[in-house]
Amino acid sequence: MTAVNDVAGCLGCDLLAGRRELPGGIIHQTDHWVVQHVLGPLNLGTLIVAPRLHVVSVADLPIDAAEELGRVLRDASRMLEALCEPEQVYVCQWSHGESARKHLHFVVQPVAADVVRAYGGRRSEQLQAAMMVTDYEAPRKQVEAFSERARHWFRDDAG
Ligand SMILES: [Zn+2]
Structure with missing residues (x-):
């Protein structure tokens, strides 16, 4: 489904509209939100939760999208808890x-012990900052396999 305010050249809109390929495909979607695997240098299992609409701040969310957000973030976090055995699941928005x-x-x-170890014991925003300056990208086959397992969790185990 294409958003009514689709903005060509916006990565979020381009992914939603299919103008840009999304390895692993859509993992989960609701009336207002789409969950997908991240592109770029964060670890395997990291998700992006984005609104269908081209909205650029939490303050601008339509109220029904805002009301749905808590459930979507909770369910995405529960899926990562189930699949990744993380020390913690981070949720952040820049x-x-x-x-x-x-x-x-x-x-x-999802940040598990091996990720913390690989980045010298860093955690939280210092871990993310260290990751974002690398050119790491999770291997495509692993992203596809993870996304498939994640879809199964939403189909069979969410609730
Ligand atoms: Zn957009």
């Missing part, structure tokens, strides 16, 4: 571009 606010997207990131 969407801060150089020249403008970007399409709103929450990062829901």
